[in-house]
Amino acid sequence: MSVDMKLSAYFHYSRWSKHMHDFLEQIWLSDDAGEAGVCLIPCLRLTTTAMDNEVFWKDIVYGCRQLTQRQLDELNVGRANKYTQGMHFITYTSEPVKLLPYLMKRFQANGGKIVQQKVENLQEFIAKSNYDVIINCTGLGSRECVQDVGMFPVRGQVTRIKANWLYCALLDESDVGNYIIPNCESVVLGGTHQENDNNTQVCPNDKKFIINGCRKIVPGLEHAQHLFDWVGLRPGRDTLRLEAEKGGNKIVIHNYGHGGSGVTLAWGCAEDVLELLKNELQARHLNVPKSKL
Ligand SMILES: Cc1cc2nc3c(=O)[nH]c(=O)nc-3n(C[C@H](O)[C@H](O)[C@H](O)COP(=O)(O)OP(=O)(O)OC[C@H]3O[C@@H](n4cnc5c(N)ncnc54)[C@H](O)[C@@H]3O)c2cc1C
Numbered sequence: 001m002s003v004d005m006k007l008s009a010y011f012h013y014s015r016w017s018k019h020m021h022d023f024l025e026q027i028w029l030s031d032d033a034g035e036a037g038v039c040l041i042p043c044l045r046l047t048t049t050a051m052d053n054e055v056f057w058k059d060i061v062y063g064c065r066q067l068t069q070r071q072l073d074e075l076n077v078g079r080a081n082k083y084t085q086g087m088h089f090i091t092y093t094s095e096p097v098k099l100l101p102y103l104m105k106r107f108q109a110n111g112g113k114i115v116q117q118k119v120e121n122l123q124e125f126i127a128k129s130n131y132d133v134i135i136n137c138t139g140l141g142s143r144e145c146v147q148d149v150g151m152f153p154v155r156g157q158v159t160r161i162k163a164n165w166l167y168c169a170l171l172d173e174s175d176v177g178n179y180i181i182p183n184c185e186s187v188v189l190g191g192t193h194q195e196n197d198n199n200t201q202v203c204p205n206d207k208k209f210i211i212n213g214c215r216k217i218v219p220g221l222e223h224a225q226h227l228f229d230w231v232g233l234r235p236g237r238d239t240l241r242l243e244a245e246k247g248g249n250k251i252v253i254h255n256y257g258h259g260g261s262g263v264t265l266a267w268g269c270a271e272d273v274l275e276l277l278k279n280e281l282q283a284r285h286l287n288v289p290k291s292k293l
Pocket residue numbers: 117118119120137138139140141142145155156157158191231232233234235255256257258259260261262263264265
């Protein structure tokens with residue numbers, strides 16, 4: 001990637017993340033926070049090796065600051081992992097198993113309708129269907145339905161436990177780091193990032209890596225109740241694809257390839273999809289309906 005492309009990607013990722021942050025803030029300040037699974041929690045980002053402190057999101061989250069040597073020394077007392085650098089900040093977490101049904105409810109309350117159907121080939125589907133506007137958000141499915149050879153799976157395995165006494169996210173950014181993120185009723189322990197691995201079965205070795213690694217960060221997890229293990233495939237791509245197709249008599253917008261950041265970027269990308277749609281409608285001299293989002 002050229003320097004210009006990197007700067008442009010940095011700018012867009014930062015903007016999309018900020019929009020999601022503000023969207024979660026809005027939910028958190030409303031009656032819906034519990035239903036939508038949105039929490040505001042303190043987070044510690046630590047490393048025993050080295051990490052980049054100039055992260056684009058440092059001005060998006062609240063109160064981001066470096067840990068001092070004294071704070072690191074205190075944190076390291078009695079720990080197997082000796083951290084050499086750290087950051088502290090406060091931010092929102094959202095649980096997709098709660099956020100997605102909540103958003104679906106909003107969509108349907110605004111008149112949205114759902115039809116479930118597998119699309120084998122998007123071009124054929126567009127040609128045959130009566131839809132005027134098609135937004136392609138098929139994630140890893142774009143490998144087949146739009147034959148995008150740049151798509152690849154990034155396997156992620158996590159463990160869910162019950163530990164209602166844990167109120168702080170701990171993210172170990174060391175070379176093979178683990179993470180611990182409390183949600184409303186359970187805590188997620190992570191995790192793996194295995195590129196080009198399609199295995200959706202729970203792997204016992206990964207489970208060992210996750211549980212043992214997280215216990216090194218918080219020894220008390222040894223006594224926490226194990227709920228379940230879970231595997232998902234992130235939709236990997238060198239850069240995500242967010243663009244309108246040129247030409248054709250129907251409007252087709254692609255929005256996929258968000259890798260390990262699809263939750264973080266979701267609302268910002270959706271707003272850009274809306275802008276692209278408005279531009280396409282205007283270019284065709286069609287009315288731009290008011291968004292109900
Ligand atoms: C273990 C793990 C941890 C993660 N942690 C985070 C995190 O902390 N923060 C973060 O931001 N992100 C995280 N992610 C990544 C995030 O989950 C993804 O980026 C996000 O789910 C991508 O959303 P999407 O809607 O683009 O794709 P998906 O969630 O994959 O949804 C695609 C949808 O399209 C449908 N589809 C696919 N092909 C077709 C077809 N041919 N016809 C019809 N429908 C089709 C699928 O059924 C699915 O419903 C994590 C992922 C994993 C696995």
